[in-house]
Amino acid sequence: MSWKLDSNKPIYLQLMDTIKTQILSGVYEPGAKLPSIRNLALEASVNPNTMQKAMSELEREGIITNNRTSGYCVASDETIINAFREKKADAAISEFVLSMNNMGFSTDEIRVRLRHFIDNNIDMISN
Amino acid sequence: MEQLLVVNHLTKSFGRNIALNDISFQVMPGRIVGLLGPNGSGKTTLIKIINSLISPTSGQVLINGEAPGVNSKKIISYLPDKPYFNDWMKVTELIDLYEDFYEDFDRNTALNLLGNLHINPSDKIKKLSKGTIEKVQLIMVMSRKAKLYILDEPIAGVDPAARDYILSTIISNYNRDASIIISTHLIADIENVLDDALFLREGNIAMYNSVENIRSTYNQSVDATFREVFRC
């Protein structure tokens, strides 16, 4: 698991983002138990307090829940995660379209190129 | 919660050279603090005073409420930036010494950590490579359940893989009741592990802030901030 962290921005936000992405991509299923803060901090090579802050924020957002005895788990209620998925998808699509546009492609050309890419790379795409 | 380390209007001068100029700060338990500054900024002097290796000219240092002395040495685990063992010691003899003098030393932790690195305890320390010697010293220091760990340049002069190992050791050893002070030049390598950064410049505190605050306030890494603060 690679945690690509940029020291120029607050780390805890990036940690939150990475964990959310891991949940989305199925590394942690809904309701699944997350590793301990210490282990996550080790994995990411970050300060445990920073990881703790990220987890507390994720708990506040409702993405994960904290069971006193067994630690943090992914929320079993998928609505919040789905909301996050929607938001990320919108952001990715917006970034893609705007950057293609910046390069000079028209909306029709973008549609064609997108369809073409998906048709020719079906084996690379997992879902 | 009681402050673990209190430095109060601390001044240290050597003749006319003022190494530390009326500095004050506190460290709570459970924090990993980076002590950052160029050579000659007073880092080493501060560390020596906390370790009771030299005495202040004026001002006060309190570790768990007590001045530096025998009691503070019981709860401080110090890693100097030089080899500190007797020339002909074997690793096991160093372990015996630590076990004899420090109640909080755990032999099994030390042996496990040494085993992970394939270091043979019956080797003479002097015969090991420089990087291995630094790892041995770090292992000894981290095998104590101390309240305050002071690491002076733990990753300088060590290859990147060993650096990762050392940082992992520091992270996995973290506990809420203890604090770690890491004095270093290599800020970029270490800043993700820090809670707070204490910048020393020419004997004065230039900045003492949490690293996340620094990142959000200055929109750049601690390393970049350091370079700005200490621009030559």
Place this chain on the structure above:
Amino acid sequence: MLGKVIKHDFKAMSKLFIPTYLVFGALVILDALMNLVNSQIPNHVKAYGIIPVFTTLTDVLMFIGMILIIAISPILSTVCFYRSVAGNEGYLTHTLPVKRSIIVTGKMITGFLYSCISLVFVFISSLIYLFICHHDTSMEIISSIKNFFLHELKLEDFPVSVIVGFIIIILALIVQQYANVATYYCCVAIGQTNNTHKIIMSIVTYIAYTTILQILSSVFSFVMTAVLSNTSDSLNEFMVRNPEGFFLGVSIFALCLNLLISVLFTFICTKILDKKLNLT
């Protein structure tokens, strides 16, 4: 804690002392063997052989070795002390949770122990040498000593003062060893007060100290002789009639002086290291 300091210091210094003792032991054995071989050669052959020459050589070497071992022991101890207190090892020594006075005292005791061991070592080696090389003479001496103790010695005959005197002389010798070590170590500590030339400062201090001591004792002897020759003859008669008593008096004086030096220098050494230590 004192015991632990002594134990670890003793182990550390053994790495230096044991090889030294082994070399000396080998020298003693070599010399004994050479003498044995030499004694087997008939006299008329001896004048032309190299073996007698070698035997004399080994005799001289062993004699020098004996003196060297006794002289070098406190120096070896001092080198170890310097390294452990002022060298990089100081970072380990001075951060141990032990009072500095205990560290200094423990290290002085260890240096003292090795000086005593060296003395004993030389003594036993000489005995062994005598026993091997001059076997007959040794046996004679031993049987006459045995005779003396078993037949001629009666407890009433043995004045207590002789036993006490004997004990005092041995004690004086022992305390002298500690005082020597304490003096050397204290000079190391004083050397630390000079920031740039620590070792030179230590050596200069030692030379200054011994010179002053020499001058003081010469002056003292001179004054004492002058005083005594002018005072009543009874004192002079006492010295002449009872040389053992006089010698005993001197030994007691030396014993007390060395005790004072030992305690004083241990204290000074501790205080200086407390205030003036600055490891680089």
